[in-house]
Amino acid sequence: MTRVSIKNIAQAIGVSNATVSLVLNGKEKDGRVSKEMADRIRKAAKEMNYEPNNLARGLRIGRSQTIGLIVADISNLFFSNLAFHIQEYAEKFGYSVIITNTNESDLKMEKMTNVLKSRSVDGFIIVPTESGQPYIEDLIKRNIPVVLIDRSFPEIAVSSVMVDNYSASVKALKSMVNQGCRNIGLIIYKSELKHMDDRKQGYIDVLEEYGSYNPSLIKEINYLNITSDVEIAVESLLLKENNVDGIFFATNSLSMAGIKQLMRLNVDIPDKLKIVCFDKSDAFDFIQFPVTYVQQPIPEMGRTAVDLLISQIKQPLGVPKEVQRIELQTKLSNSF
């Protein structure tokens, strides 16, 4: 009752392992197996319910047809969507995806890369944690294919798929300004990561252009205390002396926390205050005021990352891996 192997098929037909293997891999032409024999083998394989053993195959050819995906927070809809599309698209090329989660913890980042390395994944797609740079560098040094997604480290030579965070932010802010906002607050994570900085810079540049930049309207949130930090930040932005007429939330978790607080405080949106968020949330459908948001091309991001990774994997050893930093454009929902 054990699994049927190539050897079993070979014996059943009275032919060698090699012949069976060639046929089952569609290499009958270079191996020059006769049409009749190929058909017999295929028929037998089907009848005997043959399923290739990918462990053995991976061991032999040195590839496992598996991709390791490390995301920062799988319970966040943005990442679970991303994971979904990566999985779906990778499958088309015969790759399985092992999804793991770091919960934004650097420790887990290290653990996960080790676990996956020992499982011989052919490459990694990673949403790196704040201080995850060393682990990425380690992978690169070992010549393991890596593609970063959503976040990147500009100092190291590694391919990445990002959205153009700066432009996204600029678009968001310009739309607010066009709607008459003058004193716009920013709620953003306190982070060293480049994508956050780009979002902040976009905000700053637009407001400077309109002469209304005021650093005290930038509130940096510690992601370990989102709820309380955002509550405080929103409250302080709404102080009368600030005269704030718009808030830009730089991530979806910040939006969620912020909107909850705005609802609690009964703020009149959009008449007294306009808000723009980064990323869509299912909850927007249930909020009584319209929410404008920066729309990331999640399926395209996933597909691009997979394409990049596979092309790295296919790169013959020795050839240095070409570093590609892809920036995709975002759209503003409800844009005018």
Add this chain to the structure above:
Amino acid sequence: MTRVSIKNIAQAIGVSNATVSLVLNGKEKDGRVSKEMADRIRKAAKEMNYEPNNLARGLRIGRSQTIGLIVADISNLFFSNLAFHIQEYAEKFGYSVIITNTNESDLKMEKMTNVLKSRSVDGFIIVPTESGQPYIEDLIKRNIPVVLIDRSFPEIAVSSVMVDNYSASVKALKSMVNQGCRNIGLIIYKSELKHMDDRKQGYIDVLEEYGSYNPSLIKEINYLNITSDVEIAVESLLLKENNVDGIFFATNSLSMAGIKQLMRLNVDIPDKLKIVCFDKSDAFDFIQFPVTYVQQPIPEMGRTAVDLLISQIKQPLGVPKEVQRIELQTKLSNSF
């Protein structure tokens, strides 16, 4: 620059493969390797950055320490949470999890089981699709460990982790009755699956007990047209002649669609109509009226499934697998 293997370590130290393998697997006692040698080997392994090749190991011992998880819809928060907890817990036992998605399609169900079988996963945790029974039966027949989760097929002997859907439904309905509802509508999927039927039966039994059961208040939704079907269902429930004062939504997607429609129709909740949903949603925090929901013990469900599966995997071949059908209890949020 290739990966270091046991052989490399053995050569470096001038000892045999076997010795290194024994030490690295903590079997130095039965293999009787001297303390000094064991230490030398461990030190060298660390220095040389040894990482075991799990493909080779899996091939040799016939297990891959990998679990295949097949869910129906990873973009549904319930399932992505479940996946998260399964992954987290399985990791503690040294198992990796390959997560795949069927999108409720039987075709994909077949494909996914095949893909994972050929990857030699040690076992499956599956949220089966409507007509997925044959694929489960096939796995059982092949003696591959399987645990169903969230949904089950009572006719086949397979372990499962479910919530007590009948009681959950009874609790929900009783709470509505206790709040004064008399004419309660049910919005549920049209499905042959047992868990749906249990939810329906709980609804029927409670209402029959109170003498207010009216089959025409049950609306069965085709999950391919959730939005439009639910819109129509809600509208028809709200017809004056029905006098409906409560609606029970049997799944979270149905709740979401239903609440949207109720908001659109400006229904006065909870004064004119009370609603209870199955599963929590992030969106509930943003809805202006309170939403009561059936709370499933997601982390416990995940952990239980992993425990069940691992115990099956560990079962020596030949010993028939013990079938365990676990039913966990739900809680009602905001319950009185």
Add this chain to the structure above:
DNA sequence: AATTTTTGCTAAAACGTTTAATTGTATATT
């Protein structure tokens, strides 16, 4: 001193593939 037991290690096979090199025929070309 002869024997058994324990200790510390090794040899080699096996897991299921893939693939380069080889062999033996049949057919085609001179």
Add this chain to the structure above:
DNA sequence: AATATACAATTAAACGTTTTAGCAAAAATT
């Protein structure tokens, strides 16, 4: 008729582990 070419298959090694059986030397027991 001799040789070259094409065809159809085989042999055997390799991938990196684990594990059983065995061996030699040292220690313990008689």
